[in-house]
Amino acid sequence: MISVLRLGHRSQRDARISTHCGLVARALGASEIIYSGEPDPKLVESVKAVVKNWGGPFKVSYEKSWRKVIAKYKRKGFSICHLSMYGLPIQTIIKKVRKRRNVLVVIGAEKVPGEVYKLADYNIAVTNQPHSEVAALAVLLHEYFGGKELIKTFKKSKLKIIPQARGKQVKSLQH
Amino acid sequence: MISVLRLGHRSQRDARISTHCGLVARALGASEIIYSGEPDPKLVESVKAVVKNWGGPFKVSYEKSWRKVIAKYKRKGFSICHLSMYGLPIQTIIKKVRKRRNVLVVIGAEKVPGEVYKLADYNIAVTNQPHSEVAALAVLLHEYFGGKELIKTFKKSKLKIIPQARGKQVKSLQH
Numbered sequence: 001m002i003s004v005l006r007l008g009h010r011s012q013r014d015a016r017i018s019t020h021c022g023l024v025a026r027a028l029g030a031s032e033i034i035y036s037g038e039p040d041p042k043l044v045e046s047v048k049a050v051v052k053n054w055g056g057p058f059k060v061s062y063e064k065s066w067r068k069v070i071a072k073y074k075r076k077g078f079s080i081c082h083l084s085m086y087g088l089p090i091q092t093i094i095k096k097v098r099k100r101r102n103v104l105v106v107i108g109a110e111k112v113p114g115e116v117y118k119l120a121d122y123n124i125a126v127t128n129q130p131h132s133e134v135a136a137l138a139v140l141l142h143e144y145f146g147g148k149e150l151i152k153t154f155k156k157s158k159l160k161i162i163p164q165a166r167g168k169q170v171k172s173l174q175h
Numbered sequence: 176m177i178s179v180l181r182l183g184h185r186s187q188r189d190a191r192i193s194t195h196c197g198l199v200a201r202a203l204g205a206s207e208i209i210y211s212g213e214p215d216p217k218l219v220e221s222v223k224a225v226v227k228n229w230g231g232p233f234k235v236s237y238e239k240s241w242r243k244v245i246a247k248y249k250r251k252g253f254s255i256c257h258l259s260m261y262g263l264p265i266q267t268i269i270k271k272v273r274k275r276r277n278v279l280v281v282i283g284a285e286k287v288p289g290e291v292y293k294l295a296d297y298n299i300a301v302t303n304q305p306h307s308e309v310a311a312l313a314v315l316l317h318e319y320f321g322g323k324e325l326i327k328t329f330k331k332s333k334l335k336i337i338p339q340a341r342g343k344q345v346k347s348l349q350h
Binding site for chain 1: 188191192195198199201202203225229260261262263264265266289292293297298300301302303304305306307309310311312313314317322324325326327329335336338339340341342343344345
C-alpha cells in the first residue's frame with residue numbers, strides 16, 4: 001500500500017499542481033493522498049469528485065500537522081520516502097523500496113523543512129535536476145509497481161474510457 | 176530525439192503546469208519544448224533560466240500555430256505521439272514508438288481539438304484515467320528512454336547537485 005503526503009500546500013498558488021498530485025496518486029496505484037499546508041476544502045472536494053466519477057477505492061484527506069502524519073505512519077510500519085532533487089538516485093534505491101509493503105511517499109511544495117530529510121527513511125531523487133513533484137511521483141509509482149499500475153481497474157466508477165486509436169469513447173456505467 | 180509540443184497554454188491558468196511540462200521535458204531527456212496557445216514570454220524565460228543554470232542543450236520556444244509545428248515535424252520525419260487519456264494504452268504501443276528515432280510528443284491543456292487526434296500517428300494513454308499531462312509526459316519519456324534518461328548529464332551547467340542520503344549539497348561550477 002502506498003500513501004502520499006503532500007506538504008506545504010498553498011491554496012492559491014498550488015491549487016492545480018496539488019490537484020494533479022492527487023489524481024496521479026490515484027491513477028498510478030496509490031491508495032490515498034493526505035494534503036497538508038493551508039486547508040483547502042475545494043482541493044479535497046475536486047479530487048474526491050474524480051473518485052466518485054472514475055472509481056476507487058482512493059482516500060483523500062487533509063491534516064494540519066504533517067509531523068503527526070509522518071509519526072503515525074512510522075508507527076504503522078510504513079517506510080517514509082521523501083522525493084527530493086537533492087536525494088539519492090531512484091535507480092539505486094528503488095529495489096529496497098519495492099521490498100517495503102507499506103510506503104508513505106512525501107512530496108513537497110516550494111520549501112521543504114530540513115526536518116523532513118531527517119525523518120525520511122529514504123530521500124529519493126528522480127534525476128538530480130529541477131522539474132516537478134507531479135512527474136517525480138509518477139515515475140516513483142511506475143517504478144514501484146513495475147507497470148502493473150497501468151492496468152489497475154477501479155471499482156464503482158460511473159465513467160469508463162474505451163481506449164481508441166483515434167477520438168474519444170466514454171462509457172457511462174450504472175451502479 | 177524527442178521534441179515536446181504543449182498545446183493551448185493559457186497564461187494565467189496554466190503558468191505553473193506548463194512550466195512543469197518544460198522542466199520535465201528537459202530533465203527526462205527531451206531536446207526541446209515548443210509552447211503554443213497564448214503567448215507567454217515569462218513562461219519561456221523561466222524555463223530558459225533553468226537551462227542556463229542547470230545546463231542543456233535544451234531549446235525552448237513559442238509558436239502561435241500548433242498546426243504548422245505538427246506539419247513541419249511530420250515533414251522532418253518525426254512520429255507524432257499525442258498523449259491523451261482516450262488513447263491506446265502506452266504498454267501496448269511503446270515498443271513501436273521506441274523504434275522511431277524522432278518523436279514529437281504532443282500534450283494538451285484543458286480542451287484538445289479533435290483534429291489533433293487525427294493528425295497524430297499514435298494517441299497514447301498513460302492509463303485511461305484522468306490525471307496530469309506532466310505525469311503522462313514523465314512516464315512516456317521514462318518508457319521511451321528505458322531509464323537511461325535518469326543518468327543523463329547536462330552541459331554548461333552552473334549548478335550541480337551532489338546526491339545525498341540526508342540534506343542538500345549543491346556545487347557551483349565555473350565555465
